[in-house]
Amino acid sequence: MTSAREYYDQTFGFLQQHHRLFREAVPLIASENVPSPAVREALVTDFGNRYAEGWPEERVYAGCVYIDRVELLCIELMKKLFKAEFVDVRPISGVMSNLVLYTAFTDPGDVMMALPIPCGGHISTGKKKFGGTAGAVRDLVVEYLALDHKELNIDVDRTKERVKKLVEKGKAPKLVMFGASVFPFPHPVRELADTFRDVGATVAYDAAHVAGLIAGGCFQDPLREGADVVTLSTHKTLFGPQHGGVLSWDRYADRIKRATFPGLSSNHHLHAVAGVAIACAELLEFGKEYVKQVVRNAKALGQALFERSFDVLAEHKGFTESHVVLVDITKYGDGGTIEGELEKANVILNRNLLPWDIKAGRHFMHPGGIRLGTSEVTRLGMKENEMAEIAEFMKRVVIDKEDVNKVKKDVVEFRRGFQKVHFCFENMTEAYKYVKIR
């Protein structure tokens, strides 16, 4: 029988092994990043044990004096980074931020437009029949924006057609959601905002993936291009702890605040809010430099894979303008199997549906693509030369079918030189060092 102490020790054992894995692997999951030691310090503070329901300085709990100061700093920093009039940093994740948006700006039964999942859309904008948050939780009727498969971007003309048809059928959209989980090129917000506004829709932008790029001034600026509201994850290209946030204009402040609390939160993970404040201060100082290198690395990774015979999408446009690269892997297998083979060599990335996969009879477990992101490797100090080395590791596994253990040994060796977090004020502690405070 397993004793309590054994359960306890086993849990810590696995945590330590996980840290070792990430010390020795190439982390290419586009939705992930590594926070600075400063952010990790914030996460272990007592803030994580407290409640602070309500708005700073209007709480309904005692003991919030410093929590209020930190939350106000976090709001101020986000306002600066995103040039936003109004910021709510309480939603605890990107999905919850989207649910705040649905609650504030729609009623159940309303029509919403977003990209479908095979075209890069996220489960939080999914239809009811797929269990997506928009459909299954808020009861919105999800209609799709049109994607140009070759350009890997929203097709402006075909989307306008679809809006017109929906209006004719008496199903005018009440909300449009730009943004995606496969998001290589800036979406045509400016080109389509009026089309949606004219039919009475709120224009929203899901910046979960690209928040860091926007803050660093390197992608697009949705609030200036016509967005009424922007939702965030704070841990993808923005390198904070896992959390959410909503950016908007003062005229929408009251309904967003109310949707967040009492609507969708009680405690709002105050240690994470502190971590987001720290990450935002780092981004304010180092963001421009960081995002430029993230995008340079993504382009370099796309090019290096392309030169090694991988079918990297959007070659005619330089592969990407963000942190994300999408590869059609069907020449060599399916995305699920390839993901598994690469993982054995300590190259961590994920399988991904391609826009045409469903029609081709492929499934999300075994899709035709893999998705790569360069935020975390950039944070570790890697540059264009390292992207070529990573592409070579991938070629050895996927194309040359070399022994994965042999490649893994070289990956571990390669990773030795990249153990510190860059683009932050202090990095005394290594990126994945297991910190013991027991």
Ligand SMILES: *Cc1c(COP(=O)(O)O)cnc(C)c1O
């Ligand atoms: C990751 C993601 C989210 C949700 O993020 P969480 O913070 O994990 O809840 C929402 N929308 C898009 C487009 C995403 O890629």
